[in-house]
Amino acid sequence: MEAAVLGTLAVLVALYHRRRTGCGDVIEVPLLAALQECTPFNTMRIHGMPGRYLSDAEHELARRRAAGEPCDLSFHEVDELRDPFYARYTCGDGRPFFVCCVGHKGHIERLLQGLGLWDGLVAEGLPRADPFTSTAEWGSEAEGNTVYAYPLKGRWARRIRALLRERFTTRSSTEWERWFSERRIPGVADRSLEEWLACDHALESGLVVEVDDPIHGRMLQPGPYFWVRDGRDSYRHLPPARSLGADQELVPACIGQAPDGAVTARVAPAGDDPSLSDSGDLPASAGLPLAGLRILDLSNVIAGPTAAGVLTRFGAECIKIDRPFPELDPGLSVMYSLHCSRGKRSMLLDVAEPEGRQVFRGLVKTADIIVYNGVDRQLRKLGIDAESLKAENQRVVICRVSAFGGPYPGPRSDEPGYDECAQSLSGLSVRNGGSLDTAEETASVGCIDNLCGFLGSCAVMLGLLEREGVEREWGSDGPIQVETSLIATAQALQLPYLFQYGERPPFDEPAGPAVLGEHALNRLYATADGWLFLAATARRCDALLAQPEFADSATPSPGPVPADSPCTGHRVDPRSGDEALAARLEAGLRRRSTDEWVRRLTPLGVGVAAVSSYDDLVDSRLAAEDSGVRSAPAPVWIRHERHPSGYVIDEVAQSGIRMRDAQVVEPSDPPKFGEDTREILAELGLSGERIEALLQAGIAGETWGRQYLPD
Numbered sequence: 001m002e003a004a005v006l007g008t009l010a011v012l013v014a015l016y017h018r019r020r021t022g023c024g025d026v027i028e029v030p031l032l033a034a035l036q037e038c039t040p041f042n043t044m045r046i047h048g049m050p051g052r053y054l055s056d057a058e059h060e061l062a063r064r065r066a067a068g069e070p071c072d073l074s075f076h077e078v079d080e081l082r083d084p085f086y087a088r089y090t091c092g093d094g095r096p097f098f099v100c101c102v103g104h105k106g107h108i109e110r111l112l113q114g115l116g117l118w119d120g121l122v123a124e125g126l127p128r129a130d131p132f133t134s135t136a137e138w139g140s141e142a143e144g145n146t147v148y149a150y151p152l153k154g155r156w157a158r159r160i161r162a163l164l165r166e167r168f169t170t171r172s173s174t175e176w177e178r179w180f181s182e183r184r185i186p187g188v189a190d191r192s193l194e195e196w197l198a199c200d201h202a203l204e205s206g207l208v209v210e211v212d213d214p215i216h217g218r219m220l221q222p223g224p225y226f227w228v229r230d231g232r233d234s235y236r237h238l239p240p241a242r243s244l245g246a247d248q249e250l251v252p253a254c255i256g257q258a259p260d261g262a263v264t265a266r267v268a269p270a271g272d273d274p275s276l277s278d279s280g281d282l283p284a285s286a287g288l289p290l291a292g293l294r295i296l297d298l299s300n301v302i303a304g305p306t307a308a309g310v311l312t313r314f315g316a317e318c319i320k321i322d323r324p325f326p327e328l329d330p331g332l333s334v335m336y337s338l339h340c341s342r343g344k345r346s347m348l349l350d351v352a353e354p355e356g357r358q359v360f361r362g363l364v365k366t367a368d369i370i371v372y373n374g375v376d377r378q379l380r381k382l383g384i385d386a387e388s389l390k391a392e393n394q395r396v397v398i399c400r401v402s403a404f405g406g407p408y409p410g411p412r413s414d415e416p417g418y419d420e421c422a423q424s425l426s427g428l429s430v431r432n433g434g435s436l437d438t439a440e441e442t443a444s445v446g447c448i449d450n451l452c453g454f455l456g457s458c459a460v461m462l463g464l465l466e467r468e469g470v471e472r473e474w475g476s477d478g479p480i481q482v483e484t485s486l487i488a489t490a491q492a493l494q495l496p497y498l499f500q501y502g503e504r505p506p507f508d509e510p511a512g513p514a515v516l517g518e519h520a521l522n523r524l525y526a527t528a529d530g531w532l533f534l535a536a537t538a539r540r541c542d543a544l545l546a547q548p549e550f551a552d553s554a555t556p557s558p559g560p561v562p563a564d565s566p567c568t569g570h571r572v573d574p575r576s577g578d579e580a581l582a583a584r585l586e587a588g589l590r591r592r593s594t595d596e597w598v599r600r601l602t603p604l605g606v607g608v609a610a611v612s613s614y615d616d617l618v619d620s621r622l623a624a625e626d627s628g629v630r631s632a633p634a635p636v637w638i639r640h641e642r643h644p645s646g647y648v649i650d651e652v653a654q655s656g657i658r659m660r661d662a663q664v665v666e667p668s669d670p671p672k673f674g675e676d677t678r679e680i681l682a683e684l685g686l687s688g689e690r691i692e693a694l695l696q697a698g699i700a701g702e703t704w705g706r707q708y709l710p711d
Contacts, residue, residue, distance in 0.1 A: 001492055003034035003656075005225075005454045010657045012461035013314055017289035017662055019468060026660035033634035037656035038454065040339045041445035043614045043637065045650040050711040052135050052144060053331055055151035057081035075438050083151040084161040085111070086420075088439065089168035091189065096439055097168060097176050098424045100186045100417070102150035103131075103329035107416075110183050115167050117160075121147075127156065131329040132705035149329040186403075186417045190439040193427030194507045197500045205406030205413060206235055207488060213240045213501070220500040222491045226459035226484040227407045228466055229386075235407040287663035288315025293464075295369040296321060297344065298351070298384070301332055302419070302446045303486060304373035304401045305340035306453020311369075311460065312343030312667045313654045319363070319680060322673060324348040324701030330710050334673070336446075339651060340453070343667025347681075348674040348701035351382055356699045360384075362684045364392040369460055373401040375414040386479040397463035398481045401456050405485040419448040422486035428494060434512020452489040459484050520582035524611065527594045534585070535607035541581075543604045549588035618650055629653045629666060644669055645708040674702040 010027040018024050036043065051059070057078050064071050079087070085102045101107035112118040122128075127142035131149035138146060145156050152160065168176065173189035180187040191199070197220055202208040206223045213219040224235050290311055295318040297308035305320070312318050320341055326333055350356040364370070370384060379385040379400065386398055403417030404410070404425070412425075420441045423429045428448075429439040459482035467480050491498055497509050510518055517523020521536040536544055544550070589597060594610045601608045612620075618637045623629055629636040634655035643649045653666055677700055681691045694700040 001495065002038040002451060003029050003031045005451060006034045006656045009454055009458045012458055013289050016461055016464055025662050028658040029656060030634040033656040036635040036652045037654065038450045039444045039447060040450060040652050043618050043652055044339060047648040055081065055083060056153050056157065084157055084164055087161065089165055091171060091173040091176055092169050093172040095173035096190045097173055098188055098190060098420055100420045103332040105148050107185050108147060111185050114183050117163055132326055132710055134711050150331045181415050184416055186421050188421045188424040190424045190429055190436060191427055192430045192436065193494060193497060196425065196427045201410040201412045205410030206408040207406040207491060209238050211238055211240050216501040222498050224407060225488045225492050226455045226482065228462060229481040229483055289662045291315035293368045294366055295371060296363055296367045297371045299371050299373040299401060300328060302336050302340055302449035303452040303456060304371050306450055307399060307401060307456025307460065308371040309340050309342060309344060310454060310457040313664050318344040320344045320346045321349055323350050324698055326704045334709050337670050338649060341670035344670060345676040346671045346673050347677045350699050353699055357383060361392050364389060364396065367393060367396055369397045369399065371399045375402060377414060386481045390478045394478050395467060396479045397460060397467060398479055399456055399460045400481060400483045401452065402485045404487045405483060417486065419446055419486060422448050422490040426487055426490035428490050431511045448486050448489045452484060452486050455484040455489055520578045520585060525586060525589045527589050527597060528592055530594045531611035532594050532597055533609050533611060540605050544606055549591045550584055622650060629655060640669060644672060672708045673704050677702050
């Protein structure tokens with residue numbers, strides 16, 4: 001799925017570039033590089049990172065590794081080491097409920113105050129230090145904690161966890177969802193995928209649509225993953241997928257094939273871009289597909305900042321705008337910005353204040369794209385909805401990233417939420433944990449957030465293409481709003497299983513942490529010295545079993561997959577002999593090393609990959625920051641020795657999209673928040689006196705704290 005999304009983005013960028021230059025391109029998206037770009041925080045290494053950013057569970061794992069003990073914490077052991085504001089609690093009806101309000105002062109206070117716990121905890125000495133100060137300033141009584149920063153540890157974590165567990169037994173999961181929604185606190189009861197498909201919000205919002213399938217009849221399928229708001233009526237009644245080869249007769253015309261069979265080149269006409277000369281020469285910036293575009297990024301955490309930041313590799317300029325006072329802790333803001341704010345400039349401006357909004361309107365006049373994560377009510381309040389911006393810039397594309405939004409309004413469309421909330425609501429947590437009782441979020445940090453960011457980038461590019469199309473047909477008709485959401489992304493990650501129809505097999509696909517794979521030819525196997533993942537087609541099975549290590553028994557090769565099999569591969573392989581085949585492969589693969597199997601099976605056309613740790617993967621592909629990463633096999637990690645944070649940081653390079661002709665660049669390191677405020681204000685024509693007045697009034701700012709990443 002990750003490669004599919006990056007490939008979609010690359011095609012949209014190439015189409016936009018073709019409109020500007022008249023030239024197409026050839027695109028490559030390496031699968032492994034796409035996966036690593038969508039899970040960047042799993043492999044990011046901050047050398048010497050302060051221990052305040054590690055949870056009790058991470059400290060325990062580090063202790064075990066140092067002591068040579070097995071790192072085999074059980075589900076319930078990990079549960080006891082969680083931050084209490086990032087944890088599951090059992091409701092009165094027995095259903096687990098995920099609370100996700102870490103690092104946000106408002107959410108934490110509203111939760112504890114609403115439950116009647118705040119005053120008592122404060123009286124007990126609840127630590128409430130400014131999270132943007134050093135832990136050295138918190139005092140020994142804080143024990144390395146402030147309630148406003150993730151992760152809360154030690155006795156304070158245990159104390160609050162116990163109080164919340166007791167409270168959650170007093171209401172049903174339905175009642176708690178209503179309670180959290182009324183107070184605008186992120187929290188969701190866990191559901192299975194089957195329950196999500198029947199959820200009123202899924203159906204009313206257009207996230208799940210009904211399709212008249214020619215084979216299965218009326219069928220529920222996922223709706224769009226990103227959309228243009230004004231064109232959402234087209235998403236209500238989607239046509240069914242066309243059968244393979246249905247449009248084969250159209251191919252010759254699409255590729256410009258002449259009647260005699262010869263293929264002729266088709267060159268798209270250049271657009272009306274003002275950077276093109278009258279003679280049709282390419283603009284000087286033709287190497288960067290998005291050169292000359294300006295993005296204003298008003299989003300936070302991961303998804304929105306990723307949607308804006310991804311486009312800087314193609315030459316777009318991006319200004320990150322945050323309020324002069326931080327609303328999130330350093331973990332949710334600074335830590336994630338180490339990846340998401342690369343290539344950006346940073347400005348602190350309070351757009352909620354009249355003077356700040358006036359400055360912002362000046363920036364809007366210079367912008368092509370505005371990215372924001374939130375709900376419609378927030379957009380209107382800040383005056384950055386499409387209607388409000390008409391007077392400032394009719395050509396701007398607004399990209400809104402939300403938690404639970406779909407093409408249409410639904411019961412949850414205006415609720416706040418994070419990555420883990422979307423996992424719980426959509427059934428992904430149940431799939432990952434194996435059951436409702438053991439539901440847990442995926443081990444990949446921001447697995448939905450990051451992918452949602454790339455879908456947001458796709459939405460932006462769709463908006464830019466739509467903008468040009470509208471202007472050419474009808475003239476400028478005001479800003480275009482495009483959207484995506486975390487919940488739509490959670491559906492994308494479950495695409496092979498997200499469907500329902502009358503004769504659908506049971507929802508019993510492989511799930512849980514103990515699952516090795518889907519069937520004998522697509523799963524993990526132990527070898528003589530480690531593990532590998534085997535992915536082979538039935539056609540390659542004979543060549544695989546011809547290896548001498550599998551000659552001890554005579555398990556037959558699997559038969560062909562039935563031609564009418566729906567969504568093949570979504571269930572444990574029903575073909576006869578699958579268990580026996582798996583046992584035969586298990587026994588044979590244990591006889592040789594992983595490297596030997598990779599060397600021998602790859603030439604046979606069998607997909608095989610060694611299972612390695614993140615550290616081993618990064619170390620094997622680590623490059624210096626001044627080296628040319630574009631020529632190296634993707635993915636590549638870069639060691640940033642001169643990072644502005646003061647730490648040495650290893651981080652995945654942006655190598656998931658490669659273009660033959662257009663230029664793709666590695667973005668610069670992220671600046672400290674507020675570093676570019678004065679410069680940007682001066683570029684808008686503000687005098688030194690006006691800039692100083694804004695800074696003194698707190699309308700603008702130059703820093704959130706003394707340190708880039710507080711220790």
